[in-house]
Amino acid sequence: MRLMKPPGVYAPQGDTFLLVEVLWKAPLLKGARVLDVCTGTGALALAAARAGAGRVTAVDVSTRAVLAARANALLNRLPIKVLQGDLFGPVAGQAFDMIVTNPPYVPSGSTTPGRAARWWNGGPDGRALLDRICERAPRQLRRGGTLLIVQSAVSGVQETLDALRAQGMTASVAARRTQPYGPVLRARAAELEAAGLARPGSGSEELVVVRADRN
Template sequence: MLFLKPPGVYSPQDDTSLLAESLGREPRQVAARVLDVGTGSGALALAAVRHGASRVTAVDVSLRAVLTARLNARLSRLPIEVLRGSLLDPVRGRHFELILANPPYVPAPQAHLPRRGAARAWDAGHDGRVVLDRICRDAPALLAPSGVLLLVHSALCGVESTLDRLRESGLDAEVAERRRIPFGPVLRARAAYLEGRGLIRPGEEKEELVVIRAIRSR
């Protein structure tokens, strides 16, 4: 099957695969209306359709990503709604049984988020939490009763911080998956910076990815 992954659009990687595996373990009735935040090429949105979702909405701030996700949906002959906008803004007031999120989470020397370029898909401020914290704050209001949020990120930006923020927002949150993977090109290039920040040990070459599963139980 042809799947477009043009330059400048985040291609499916280990975090995508880990989140897709977690999606596959969700009961099909959970995945009725699905939101994919930061869809990139649309890989997770299309996986949700294949998992049996009745309606899938994908959002990305990048116009190139939006066009790529739409084309991939057309090539796959699978129906997804793809909207352009920042995180959850385009779908405020709507509700979903399942929200998938693979946001930027890499700690960066710059405090601000990049406005353009490939780094917009991974750079997330000094602590890697600029986007994560917004999702933890805003996603609970979009979950239907008993709705589930599946959120993937690196342990470098604080697993307990994510759990705490989601619980403060009224969700029951836990770590559903953990996986250690070799550093990719971005972390390899940033190893000295991360060492200097005390985020990795000298010579460390692997990071831990986690999937947080949070459910709206009330």
């Protein structure tokens, strides 16, 4: 798959690739109506379309990301609909068979990075968007539908599982993988270690895909 990756838009990395692996194994993907939230370059939406999803919608709050995802859909000749807005706002009232998301999840400490950092900034504990997705995603899923979220262990995997179960979802860890820190986590390693979110000197993070099914 060819992708344009403009500055300020999250370029697919290990977390994207791990989620794609889980996505492609999902039994209900063929012909499914899929929503990709926080789409960035559109990589996950395009992967779903390429694997046979029936209808794919992608959403991002960033104008630059929306333009990149639309360009990448044209570049790869794959039919995805790309909308701009905050999380589920542009698709309010719609229901999907599957929702996939790789949201910003890196803790930003006590500071609030500017717009240029929006693609990675997950708020003070990394859960600013994760918690909102866990709360709202079940309302956008049809019965029997599936939510797939990828995140780092530094932003609380158990918290994600608990939040989804509190919404009546059946949630579990679908995949795990350890990889070296990328540029953002390397730059914030000392802060994460001081906060007890990372082991001192580890230099690596555990990526986790959480699967939740609506009963």
